[in-house]
Amino acid sequence: MKKIILTVSIILLLLINGCDKGIEPADEITTPTGFKGKVTFSENWNNNIKRTHLVVFKKPINKDEDFFPPNLTFVIDSIPKGTSQFNYNSLENNYIESFSIGQGEYSYVVVAQSNSPELSLLRKDWVVIGVYCENGDQTKPKKLIIDAGKISENINIDVNFNNPPPQPPGGM
Amino acid sequence: MKKLLLLLLLSASVIYSQNSTGTIKGRVVAADNSPLEGVNVFIPGTNYGSASDLRGFFQIKNIPFGVYDVEFSLIGYKKEIKEKIDLRQSAINITVILYEAAIETKQVIVSAGKYEQNKDDLSVSTTVLKPEIISQKNIHSFDDLLRYVPGVQMTMDQVSIRGSSGYSKGAGTRVLTAIDGVPFYSGDMGDIVWEMIPLQDIERVEIIKGPASSLYGSTAIGGVINIITKTASKNLFTNFKSYIGTYDKPSYDIWNWDDRFRTFYGLSLTHSNHYKNLGYTFSVRKFDDMSYRQNDYYKRYTAYTKLNYLFSDSSNLSLLANYLYSIRGNYLYWKDSRNALLPKEGEEKNKVKSNRLFLSLIYDKKFSDSFTAQLKSSYYRTKFDGIAIEFTTSTANLFRNELIGTFNFSDKLRLISGLEFSYTKVKSNIFKSPDYIGTGLYAQMEYNLTENLILNAGARYDYLKLDTLKGANAITPRAGLNYKLTNDLILRSSIGTGFRVPTPSEVFTSAGVGGGIDVIENPNLTYETSLSFETGLLYNYSKSLRLDAAFYQTEYNDFIEPNLTYTGDIQFINLPKARIQGLEAIIDWDFVPQMFKLNISYNYMWSRDIEREKEMKYRPRNVLYTNISYNHYPFEAGIDFRYWSKVEEIDDALVEPPLNYVKDGNRRVPVYVTDINAGFNFFIGSLPAKTFVSLKNIFNYNYVEFLGNIAPPRNITLSFELFY
Numbered sequence: 001m002k003k004i005i006l007t008v009s010i011i012l013l014l015l016i017n018g019c020d021k022g023i024e025p026a027d028e029i030t031t032p033t034g035f036k037g038k039v040t041f042s043e044n045w046n047n048n049i050k051r052t053h054l055v056v057f058k059k060p061i062n063k064d065e066d067f068f069p070p071n072l073t074f075v076i077d078s079i080p081k082g083t084s085q086f087n088y089n090s091l092e093n094n095y096i097e098s099f100s101i102g103q104g105e106y107s108y109v110v111v112a113q114s115n116s117p118e119l120s121l122l123r124k125d126w127v128v129i130g131v132y133c134e135n136g137d138q139t140k141p142k143k144l145i146i147d148a149g150k151i152s153e154n155i156n157i158d159v160n161f162n163n164p165p166p167q168p169p170g171g172m
Numbered sequence: 173m174k175k176l177l178l179l180l181l182l183s184a185s186v187i188y189s190q191n192s193t194g195t196i197k198g199r200v201v202a203a204d205n206s207p208l209e210g211v212n213v214f215i216p217g218t219n220y221g222s223a224s225d226l227r228g229f230f231q232i233k234n235i236p237f238g239v240y241d242v243e244f245s246l247i248g249y250k251k252e253i254k255e256k257i258d259l260r261q262s263a264i265n266i267t268v269i270l271y272e273a274a275i276e277t278k279q280v281i282v283s284a285g286k287y288e289q290n291k292d293d294l295s296v297s298t299t300v301l302k303p304e305i306i307s308q309k310n311i312h313s314f315d316d317l318l319r320y321v322p323g324v325q326m327t328m329d330q331v332s333i334r335g336s337s338g339y340s341k342g343a344g345t346r347v348l349t350a351i352d353g354v355p356f357y358s359g360d361m362g363d364i365v366w367e368m369i370p371l372q373d374i375e376r377v378e379i380i381k382g383p384a385s386s387l388y389g390s391t392a393i394g395g396v397i398n399i400i401t402k403t404a405s406k407n408l409f410t411n412f413k414s415y416i417g418t419y420d421k422p423s424y425d426i427w428n429w430d431d432r433f434r435t436f437y438g439l440s441l442t443h444s445n446h447y448k449n450l451g452y453t454f455s456v457r458k459f460d461d462m463s464y465r466q467n468d469y470y471k472r473y474t475a476y477t478k479l480n481y482l483f484s485d486s487s488n489l490s491l492l493a494n495y496l497y498s499i500r501g502n503y504l505y506w507k508d509s510r511n512a513l514l515p516k517e518g519e520e521k522n523k524v525k526s527n528r529l530f531l532s533l534i535y536d537k538k539f540s541d542s543f544t545a546q547l548k549s550s551y552y553r554t555k556f557d558g559i560a561i562e563f564t565t566s567t568a569n570l571f572r573n574e575l576i577g578t579f580n581f582s583d584k585l586r587l588i589s590g591l592e593f594s595y596t597k598v599k600s601n602i603f604k605s606p607d608y609i610g611t612g613l614y615a616q617m618e619y620n621l622t623e624n625l626i627l628n629a630g631a632r633y634d635y636l637k638l639d640t641l642k643g644a645n646a647i648t649p650r651a652g653l654n655y656k657l658t659n660d661l662i663l664r665s666s667i668g669t670g671f672r673v674p675t676p677s678e679v680f681t682s683a684g685v686g687g688g689i690d691v692i693e694n695p696n697l698t699y700e701t702s703l704s705f706e707t708g709l710l711y712n713y714s715k716s717l718r719l720d721a722a723f724y725q726t727e728y729n730d731f732i733e734p735n736l737t738y739t740g741d742i743q744f745i746n747l748p749k750a751r752i753q754g755l756e757a758i759i760d761w762d763f764v765p766q767m768f769k770l771n772i773s774y775n776y777m778w779s780r781d782i783e784r785e786k787e788m789k790y791r792p793r794n795v796l797y798t799n800i801s802y803n804h805y806p807f808e809a810g811i812d813f814r815y816w817s818k819v820e821e822i823d824d825a826l827v828e829p830p831l832n833y834v835k836d837g838n839r840r841v842p843v844y845v846t847d848i849n850a851g852f853n854f855f856i857g858s859l860p861a862k863t864f865v866s867l868k869n870i871f872n873y874n875y876v877e878f879l880g881n882i883a884p885p886r887n888i889t890l891s892f893e894l895f896y
Contacts, residue, residue: 021423022841022874023882025510058829070736070825099830 029149033102034090037155039111039130043162045082050117052079052129053095054088054157056144057108061168064123074101075119079111089151103148108141110165111157123170130159138165194259197231198266198858200224200244203304204402205860205895206409208270211246226407229858235259244268267855269805282378283400285616286353286387286588287578293626295652295666297323297708297722297756301377308801308808309849310415310866310889312438312459314369318397320812322758322773322797323381327790328878329366333381334724335752335779336394338790339878340734343677343744346394348384351492352401354532357391358554359568359596360603362675365528365554368496370476372411372442372455375402381756382724383670383704386632386650389592389612393670393702401492404451404480405444410896413440417889419464423872427513429466436461436889451480463501464885465513467520470500486538494530499523502558505880509836512874512882522560529553546576562684566600568676588630589615596676602683603676604693606639610673616650624656636673636699639680644699646671660712670702674732678744692741700730700746708756716762725753733789736825749782752791771799789823790878792816792843806853808864816843822879834880843875845883860895 039054054076061067077093079086090101109132116125131138132155146152200211207228214221215235224230237259244252249270257264280291280300291298299321311317318324318331325332327339336346342363349356349364357364377399384392416437422428440457455476463469479491502522507514515522532550539545550572558564576590596608616630629651637643650668657663674697681691708722730746737743754777761770775795779788787793794817801810818840827837849866865888872886 021872022844023509023512023839023876024874025424025426025512026508026836026839028510069830070828073829075830096830098833100832101829102832104829 027148031149032091033146033148033150035101035144035146035152035155036087036089036091037153037157039079039086039088039157039159041084041086042158042160046113046161047081048115049081049113051114051119052081052111053077054079054109054111056101056106057110058104058106060107060141061170064170067123067126067168067170068121069099073106074099091151101146103146106144106146108168109144109155109157110141111159127164128167129161129164130157131165132157133165193234193236194261195231195233195263196235196240196242196257196259196266197229197263198268199228199855199860200230200246200268200270201228201860201895202249203269203271205269205411205862205893206405207407208246208249209407211244211249211270213242213244215240216243228407242266244270246270248272265858267858267860269853269860280376283353283398285380286576286590287586292656292662292710293654295626295628295654295664296706297381297664297720297724299323299379299381301379303371303374303376306371306374307862307864307891307893308810308851309812309847310417310864310891311371312415312436313366314371314399315366317371317377319814320797320799321379323756323775324379325792325795325816326877328881331364331397332791333379333395334726334754334756334775335777335788335791336726338733338788340678340744343681343734344672344675344732345391346672347397348388348392348395349397349399350388351399351494351530351532352490352534353398354492354534354548354550354574355388355391355572356530356552358528358552359570359608360554360566360598360600360675361677362391365496365526367459367472367498368474368494368528368530369399370401370455370474370478370494372413372440372457373401373453373476373478375400381722382666382706383648383650383668383702383726385634385646385648385670385672385702386630386668387588387590387614387616389614389632389634389648390610390636390646390671390673390699393672393700401478402444402453404446404453404478406446406451409444411440411442411893413442413891413893414438415889415891417887419884420872420886420888422464422513422885423874426510429511429513434462434464436463436887449482451482453478463503464887465503465515465882467501467515467522468503470498472496472498472500488536490532490534490536492530492532492534494528496526496528498526500526502560503881505834505837506882507835509839518561522558524556524558526554526556528555542580544578546578548572548574548576564600564602564683566598566603568596568598568600570594570596584620586618587615588618589613598676600676602681604639604680604682606676606680608636608638608676610634610636626654628652634671638673638676641679641695641697644671644673646699646701662710663707664709665707667703667705670704671699672732673699674744678732681744690741692737692743694743694745697732697744698730698746700728700732702729703727716765718760720756720758720760722756723754724756725751727751734823736823736831747781747783750780750788751782752777752779752788754778767802767804769799769801769803771797771801773797787820789821790819791821792819808849808851808853810849812845812847812849814843814845818842827879837879840876840879841874843877843883844871844873845875846870846873856894862893864891865889866891 056074058071058073075095076088077095110128111130112126112128114125134140134142200208211224213230220232222230222232239258242254281288282291319326331347344362380396384396419434438459442455444453457474459472461470475495477493482488502524503515506512530552535547537545552570555567572594574592579587592612594610599605612634614632618628631649634646648669652666655663679697680693682693684690704726706724711719728750731750735745756775758773779791796815798813826833847868851864853862867888869886
């Protein structure tokens, strides 16, 4: 009798677990996902600057390699030198075609400049000049939250060349 | 008138006496349906008897009508009695299968240690598989067989023993697969093409769970799978097998990309015999699978030959030739979870053509009772052409020679030593065109200290040089013991080191994989090393209940894993330190002896990338396999259940922004797969035949073994085998 109970129990266990269908298709998303906003610059641009990009990082930067993919999640087109206000939209201003941004929370959104004419992947070539933050306090980065099928708006960053934010580890 | 009546009575009496005897005839075959010669067939308590001939046929004539028991016996086989045969006609046909007595007594022989040992005398965990399972589960490719083995994990087509490997698209292996002890991996990728394993000619499969670098060198850092092929049949033996099956419709309508039934089928013909001292086996096979996914089809053709020539009782030569031609679609990842059975855009027509030829020559010579030598030579040529946006091609020629000496100094002391040399030349547009030289020298000693205690220890020295890379030297010692505390309780323990040199594909690959992602070379990649410890016990609670349990731990240094670099490319790198610890328990219970069996195995594995303080990728923490089988001739049936807990770490960088290369690729679930099978053995005339039906993934559960790759849905296979 014990043997039968054991056998039946095992078969029942298999049946119960097998009734779940496992992986399901994702819900259909018909509207685009992304973010948009503006970058405002105060004071004069440095003539030596070759590149200025708004970049999005998944996690805060704690070491050199956090400055690059996969932690570096998105790069907006280079902002022309001398610009006082730059309006952007992640759908239209995606600088690296193979990158895409989706639903999620992103801890560190900054504007960074480089003296290198090509897109450098060396941390020392970059300096952070503006941070997406709470109430203008650049020491307190604000999370960028993106929902599926929605465009997060007003992701604005103010850049004051004379008052740069604290630099993440590494750099020049 | 009286004379006439008397004549009629006499005539009737003669007719009656002529019809009052009959013949019992039939055939005796082994469990694999090969004919058994010399089987003693007799009716106990009478003088009626006979013996089976070369093809297993027998007949006993002139037996008076009646009810008899008929006994069948042959040395090495379990005696079989057919009871209450009611002989009331001129002839009765019966067929009998005899099973090897060794199976009953569990005296399972293992030769993965480069000489034959009793499985119960080993110091490492070992699983031995018999070929019957291949028919029972309708297995068409060897990797499917491994999916049911405790401690073995298949991630797509890549094998891992106790977490030794994650997934690297076939590049490099940490499990050495060998055919008759001859390593069987390609020279460029170091991969194993499972379809080439001659399923129809397997005598047994030995799986050593733990590093075996001290005997086999670089590739065996995670364990060994040794496939022992059959010796050619002593008598004419031909086997025809065919199977046909179909995949069920997907669970969700949006996944249904083709209204046709997606089918698969295969055919194989094997012929074996002896001519004087020459034994031979020939086999041809064809496989065709439409697949349940778009551009995931394959067509494969294989030809296999094994020749064995017996020069004398003390020397023989074996030649094995194995050829494969295949063409298949190259499905890499799904488009997304809403199009889970379609490849990514632009990859709908990618395909791969392969040609592979494996030759091995084994010469055995017994010089005396105390010294035996074996020479093993092999050549493995592999060529593939990948047809996609980029054309990829690689041809590798791998030559290998090994000389093994076994010295039996006494009944208690044995020494196995060997010398190995290999050379590989690769010509490729993605792996460069490197050459690869390997040499190895090893010795292992086994000493029966007491009747109950067996000690073994050994070491191997290897020197390997991969093209322009600095040569690698490695010494890999090991030691183990086996102690029989009682007849029913056996303890084992071993400690061993391992190492693995990266393959040309891991060092030199330079190719695009689509979506702007490239695999880039890493000339600084160095070899990995390991230190493993295992302790376990085997407990025979009763004749029908058996427990095997083990604790294991492996520390890896410079562990080689694919990694996404900060430039967004894939590159093989050395992880500074990794650790895998685990517990494994296996219970075998014949809960209705000779009829119902239950096998449960559970493996708990904790793997860590020490530097990153994360789990290692594609290694489930909990794995449970369960099998219940029923066997009562002529019926067989079984149910299998496999569970993996959800894999904790995958290649996140491939499935998350910014690359998001495999959309929805982080969708993964625990694995619950249930398979059932049933079979019937019968005879067509005197020819044994069997038919099996198997239903795999009966609940149509959707899961992935690797990101973006849905595993097969529910599918049904019907097979038929004929032996003559």
